[in-house]
Ligand code: PEP
């Protein structure tokens with residue numbers, strides 16, 4: 001066979017470029033490419049399979065297989081050798097294809113005659129576009145050099161596909177980035193939004209994947225890398241040893257920028273005929289492919305650093321800066337692979353919606369989006385590769401789906417939905433100042449959950465009676481270094497000022513589990529949700545907790561102060577925490593600071609164990625707040641972050657409601673004030689059932705106060721209690737059907 005030396009592959013790429021420049025278009029272009037490859041590789045067959053839809057590959061061009069099978073032969077991802085290459089993103093190189101694992105013979109193609117098979121993934125920036133295959137009758141193992149050459153060609157085909165080079169006459173391919181698409185994801189913040197895409201990282205378009213002067217390309221690459229290095233060094237100097245974490249990231253950048261392996265591979269690609277930017281993008285694609293496979297969080301971070309560095313290099317090479325000249329649309333929907341909470345806060349309320357390709361429901365970005373009440377859908381595969389700046393998009397945060405470039409009927413149905421939600425919001429405004437009193441005269445107090453400064457205006461807008469849960473860790477999470485005590489004092493003071501005398505319940509740091517501070521050494525725990533978190537950290541390493549308590553006492557400035565400790569699982573933990581507060585008060589007194597007029601010290605009931613604590617505990621604690629999110633996950637042993645099991649157990653499950661009722665009874669006996677502050681407090685049906693169980697304080701997202709109040713004002717809690725008791729008596733698993741029936745009838 002003709003071995004592909006560097007110059008061979010350069011020749012092939014040169015011919016490919018001629019084909020691109022000639023006026024053959026669409027299908028003819030694809031056909032020509034397969035001919036060229038087969039000819040230059042000295043093989044009988046060369047075929048290109050491209051994705052028809054997410055699941056299906058289609059034979060789009062072939063030299064050597066039956067022509068009639070083009071656009072007829074299809075296979076699912078994972079099916080046969082071609083499907084396996086597409087699924088794994090890995091090369092298959094075998095001399096004896098018919099006996100290779102997973103071989104599936106497609107009779108219409110006539111491929112049974114061919115023994116050897118080499119399949120190369122066609123992918124661009126981690127997105128699988130198709131598979132390039134060469135086959136021959138003789139039994140041969142293609143050399144590493146041939147594999148490498150074909151990888152370069154596959155990269156060029158990927159670029160061409162992205163640029164729409166195969167769309168046109170006779171081609172069954174539809175242009176990319178024009179179809180309307182329904183992309184499924186996971187809800188991280190409910191709500192509906194319509195707008196236009198704003199890419200957090202605008203993609204760089206490589207228009208010249210093939211180059212004819214390797215020397216010049218090498219020079220361009222070297223110059224760009226030099227510029228990159230200088231830039232990184234300057235950034236490192238700028239951080240001036242101040243921000244350790246940022247400096248660490250930059251050090252990693254520097255390591256890559258000086259990495260011999262990274263440079264060598266790109267130089268080799270250029271020698272084979274790629275342009276400098278195509279060589280960078282090829283490396284980036286490989287890194288993204290690896291990123292998808294790597295489990296280890298640390299390694300993934302490093303690969304993502306490399307991805308970022310490649311982006312910088314591409315911007316230098318193409319001159320397409322971060323500032324692409326595009327303007328933030330009036331109704332921006334942010335699209336990103338992932339985003340940190342601080343970056344998200346920079347955009348702030350300008351955003352109408354957020355779509356993340358990765359992300360997770362429990363991520364910090366999700367916490368921020370929730371606080372800002374911006375609809376957020378995460379895990380939306382392909383959004384960063386499919387969506388372009390300015391594309392029309394609908395974010396359905398309720399269903400967890402995204403309509404990209406939607407058709408008219410979808411748009412009008414969606415607008416109806418938004419209008420209905422707006423109408424409902426208006427209705428809620430009219431009851432904003434009214435107390436939540438049920439038909440049978442029961443008063444329920446509605447408070448809001450908060451954690452960011454951005455939440456504070458909601459205190460007035462939502463009609464909340466106070467802040468029932470201030471998650472102090474959010475302020476720690478959105479920074480990249482530990483806040484100083486003086487900063488905390490100023491911050492808590494602003495919160496108390498904004499509250500204007502309304503009660504604010506500050507929860508001390510709840511870190512650990514999914515909330516890992518970026519500047520703290522991560523502890524590798526097999527099960528962090530049940531690990532060293534919240535008050536456990538606070539008691540074992542009291543430094544930060546003491547600083548926080550001091551800051552809170554100073555911020556109260558002689559006024560009342562309410563503090564609660566998260567994740568208390570037994571009496572003794574509460575006693576120790578209370579002791580810490582007392583010691584801090586003593587210290588503050590000695591230092592001459594003014595003390596709060598009154599301090600209430602509460603505990604969060606988030607583990608079933610605390611519900612069964614001695615009655616003495618209920619008597620000693622100033623108040624209790626049920627953290628329903630955690631309590632439910634431990635009650636049912638179902639991880640709140642695991643989409644598979646999270647929704648399996650209903651909050652209205654009889655066992656759970658009975659447990660809540662039991663806690664209410666115990667609090668009644670001891671006279672302990674009780675509230676509920678998990679997400680369920682903000683879901684109207686769940687909220688009225690909790691009220692029926694006897695909960696009189698509910699704390700929720702500000703946006704939920706209207707809907708919850710509206711429903712509370714319509715129900716009779718006495719009747720609901722009876723309905724719940726009857727359903728329980730009948731042995732039903734959940735009271736939901738009975739409650740829904742009642743609500744339909746009122
Ligand atoms: C809860 O667990 O219900 C709660 C309010 O705390 P968080 O969601 O912050 O864990």
Ligand code: MG
Nearest residue numbers: 606627629630
């Ligand atoms: Mg909790």
